[in-house]
Amino acid sequence: MSEYGILVDYEYCTACHACEVACKQEYKRPAGKHAGVKVIEEVHQFPGGGMDVVNYPLFTKGCNMCRPRTKKGLMPSCVQHCMAACLEFGRLEELAKKMGQKKRISLWRP
Amino acid sequence: MQDTQIIKTTTWSPGPGCHGNCGVLAHVKDGRLVKVEGDPEHPWSQGRLCPRVLSMTQYAYHPDRLTKPLKRVGERGEGRWEEISWEEAFDLLEQKLGRIKEEYGPESVLFIQGTGRDIGGWIRLLAHSYGSPNVVYGLSGVACYTPRLMSMWLTQGDFCVQDAAQWLPERYEHPSYEVPECIIVWGQTIQATCPDGFFAHWIVDLMKKGTQIMVIDPRYSWFAARSKHWLQIRPGTDGALAMGFLNVILNEELYDTEFVEKWTNAPFLVRSDRNELLRESDLKSEGDSAKLVAWDSYTQDLCIWDPDRAQYAPSTAKPELEGRFEVTLKEGSSVQCHTVWSALKQRAGEYTPDRVSETTWIPPEKIKECARFYAKSKPAGIHWGLPIDTVPGTTYVGQAISHLWCVTGNLDVPGSNVIARYPFDVITYPYYSKGSGLVSLSAEQQQKRIGTWKYKAMRDFRDWGHPDTALEQIFTEDPYPIKGAWIQTSNPIAGLGMDPKKWHEALKKLDFVAVTDLFLTPTAMIADLVLPAATFLEKDSLKGWWVPLQSINKAISVPECKSDIEINLELAKRFRPDLPWSNVQEMFDDLLKPSGLTYQELRDKEWVMPPAGHPTAPYRRYEQGLLRQNQKPGFTTPSGKIELHSSWLEYWGLDPMPHHEEPPYSPVSTPELYDQYPLILTTGRRRSVYFHAEHRMIPWLREQEPDPLVEIHPDTAESLGIKEGDWVVIENWLGRCKQKARLTPVIHSDVVMAAHGWWFPEKAGEEPSLFGVWDVNINQLIPMGCNGQTGHGSPLKNMLCKIYKETDHV
Structure with missing residues (x-):
């Protein structure tokens, strides 16, 4: 499983938090505790007054990349439900190639 | 898991609360919902689901759920x-x-x-x-979508929405679809919920395909951070901005001349003495009041537009778009007339970028640049939100904005604002008076x-x-x-x-x-x-x-x-x-009759879309006679044309053309109140985990935002001695409430954005507490009865307030 990862096109994460709830539903995790993913909402302020509003889905130690689902050919629950379709599951090598074509993107191997 | 049944369905209201349409796979085991997943085969949502739908197991079996009368x-x-x-x-x-x-x-x-x-x-x-x-x-003031619906109906006889290929089962890949060059996100945190039959993240899909975004919002929103242009508008002045855009587009001739001449009532003559459309009945005693009049440049005489036949008499007429003409009436007297287009140019001419800049706080150069950007993008679309409805002058804000897509020809063409109708004319949720009831009511009632x-x-x-x-x-x-x-x-x-x-x-x-x-x-x-x-x-x-x-x-x-x-x-x-x-x-069988399907047949098909060529499917229906009952080209307005001068508004005795009305409480209209209440209060912004007053009892949702937050600019907060997380009192002459301070530079320093819909299901329900609603309900600062001349509109997003730190914790 270690050759797989999740590509996060965080430019497009709108902080809808669907990934978090999808994960908690899938693994019956309670509110108040982290599951496999957590979205951090940030407003960056730069010198000169520039700003950016960015949301970062962070994958935690609790993420198993939905092995029970991917074994059945399903997408990880967060990937499938992501409203912005900004998460992609796949082989690290292929995802890394896609990464080269785009900015504001990160690759996770939780 | 062999005994888990998967039932396909679609969302609407109770549960997620929203306007729905997402494809859902409900996983049911022994009669009990164990999981909800998105249906990847559903053309609307393509497998995606929001956190509110994904929380349905917590919602359906919540211990506080009502289960008995x-x-x-x-x-x-x-x-x-x-x-x-x-x-x-x-x-x-x-x-x-x-x-x-x-x-x-x-x-x-x-x-x-x-x-x-x-x-x-x-x-x-x-x-x-x-x-x-x-x-x-x-x-x-029915200030949610209905004012926009009416403004569109006045102008086009139908309603329009941003085209994201939602009528095409293959969606963006369909050969007849065009990705818009530009979409204006006009006053909406659209990604948080899916408003008015539109899946918000389609706009994100289109951004990935190259669509550039213009954002009109007092906040530096997520979309603003990814936009080509962001216009930080003063709340409640959207009408002025739309008029400013029209000013630039008309002055710089950035409109679609052919479309305006052929499909709008721009050439029709207006009596200058009454500001009413000149009608054939004004010209001769047997004249028809439904027939309108234009000036034929070919014969240098009047020509008559017949809405029923959708043609001029003489049929060779080439109506003048602009000009002032003296016309002899049936009584023998003469009257000055001007074309609708001349009047619109004059009206828009009043809204110079400098003047609009003073009203809206947006620099004049930015107004010009953005008007040009929208008008030159082909196709271009507008997705608009509540701020259009939440002013007493709402009818004219909606009218001005729909004029923008009409004069630029961005109407019912792929990627633009396309006409949206009930699919197959099956009415499940009546928007306007026609066909609105399963049971009719007597005229007396x-x-x-x-x-x-x-x-x-x-x-x-x-x-x-x-x-x-x-x-x-x-x-x-x-x-x-x-x-x-x-x-x-x-x-x-x-x-x-x-x-x-x-x-x-x-x-x-x-x-x-x-x-x-x-x-x-x-x-x-x-x-x-x-x-x-x-x-x-x-x-x-x-x-x-x-x-x-x-x-x-x-x-x-x-x-x-x-x-x-x-x-x-x-x-x-x-x-x-x-x-x-x-x-x-x-x-349901009765309601479905126009589709030719029974309810069971619809269930078997799961979903159906009207095919191209059906009056309820885009595109360019006005050219093909698909919109009007008589199957003539044009629109379902009284004249069959897009009415830039609205005959309905004229009939109601109101200004037939768009204009801006200053909000009733503002630095401009009530300077004395502004002295006491120096912050503009706006509210109603959505969060993806809540639908208005719902969902505070759902643990997976509440944990994302446990308290009602009011956004304050850090400079403003500092001057008031307010720190992040402080409980603060928001107050004006009507009432007060408390919310928790969220310091953020995304909000204008003269504006605060309060949360709406708050109550605490965990607190005492009985009077006087009512789940703590009076502590936090921002609507206590907003009036009833402050509506426009159409009855529509209300100042929900542009009130005044002051804020101070509350040491007393809620």
Whole structure:
């Protein structure tokens, strides 16, 4: 499983938090505790007054990349439900190639 | 897991709360919902789901969920209830509502609904069966989408939405679709929920495909951070900005001349003495008042436009777009006339970028640059939000913005604002008066609809009672008393009602209040009877807003909860035993007739989309005669043209052309109040985890935002001694509430953005607490009864306030 990862096109994460709830539903995790993913909402302020509003889905130690689902050919629950379709599951090598074509993107191997 | 059943259905209201349409796979084991997943094969949502739908297991089986009818046994609001059976509940309703009907007439009961839920048609069935014309959407000035709908209807005779290929099963890949070059996101945190039959993240899909975004928002929103242009507008001045755009587009001739000449009423003559369209009946005694007049440049004489035949006489006419002409009337006198286009140019001419800049706080150069960017992008679209509705001048804001897509030809062409109709003309949620009822009402009863005597627009567009007038009438009893209220999945004390203490007083004054809901809300707490409604997973229904046409299929049962539709039909039959439907499916069969499908056939197909060439599917229907009943090219307006000068507004005695009206409370209109309350208060922004006043009891959702937050700019907060996380009092001359300070540079330093819809399900429900609603409900700072000349619009997002630190914790 270690050759797989999740590509996060965080430019497009709108902080809808669907990934978090999808994960908690899938693994019956309670509110108040982290599951496999957590979205951090940030407003960056730069010198000169520039700003950016960015949301970062962070994958935690609790993420198993939905092995029970991917074994059945399903997408990880967060990937499938992501409203912005900004998460992609796949082989690290292929995802890394896609990464080269785009900015504001990160690759996770939780 | 072999015994897990997967049931396909689609969302709408109870549960996620929203306007729905997402494809859902409900995983059910031993009759119990174990999981909800998105349906990857569904063309609308393509497998995606929002956190509110993904929380359905927590929602459906929530311990606080209402599962039995509750009858009040103590005083109103005391919170003492007796569980009763449905039979007893219907008996009680029949008796209580029957008595009001007998003593005062059926118009004395209000049937109150909330935002676009799966009850719009059914509550009307109940009201009309009972005999009341007073279906009331309780939001002040019906200031959610209806004003925009009416402005579009006035101008185009139909409604438009941003085209994201939603009518095409293959979506963006379909060869007839074009990715828009530009989309204006006009005043909406659209990604948080999916408004008005639109899946918000389609705009994100299109951004990935190259669409550039322009954002008009007082906040530096997520979209603003990814936009080509961001216009930080002063709340409530969107009309001025739209007029400023028109100014630039008309002055710089950036409009689509061919479209304007051929498809709009721009060449029609307007009598300068009355500011009314010149009609054939003005010219000769046997003239037809439906026929309009233009100046033929070819014959240098008048020519007559016949809307029925969709042609000029003479047919060779080449009408002048601009000019002033002297016309001899039938009495022999002469009158000065000008074309609609000349008048629009003059009107728009008043809104110079400099003047608009003063009004909106947006630099004049930016206004020019953005007007050019929109007008030169082909195709371009506009997705608009609540700020269009939330000013008393709303009708003209909507009119000005729809003029933008009309004069640039961005209408019903791929990627633009396309005409949206009920799919196959199947009406599941009536938007306007035609075809709005399963049960018709006598003309005599219709005339008693509240507010129709005050607002001609409310009389002629969408058969709802006027909410602000209805609330007032509870106190004045003029022209007739209001004695009862049926409130269905709506919560005016916590969410829908402005001036909620007035709503509270009004509801307590009534003889009988029945509430249908899924949880005990602050509003349900003061009812005499509360009925437990079903979520979308527990009901059969159908959906066609705007596309596809699809069935909602019952996946689970929660004991004794009934769907809104079943409740409405069963109660309606108590007053109209002759109704022809023995169950809801039979009613659905009747509604589906225009599609040629039965309900069972629709269920088997899951969803259907009208094919190209059908009047309810895009594109360019006006060219093909697909819009009008007589199958002539053009639009369904009275003239068959896009009406830049609105004949409906003229008929109502109102200004027929767009303009800007300053908000009623603002630095400009009330400088003395602004001295005392120096911050502009805006509210209503969505979060993806809540739908208005719902979901605070759902653990997976509440953990994302446990408290009501008011956004304050850090500089403003510093000057007020407020720190991140402080509880602060927001106050004005109408009332006050407390929220938690969220310091953020995304908000303008003179504006604060408060959260709406808050109450605390975990706090005491009985009076006076009502789940702590009075501590935090921002609507206490917003009035009822402050509407425009059409009855539409209300200053929900542009009030004034002051803020100070509250040491006393809520």
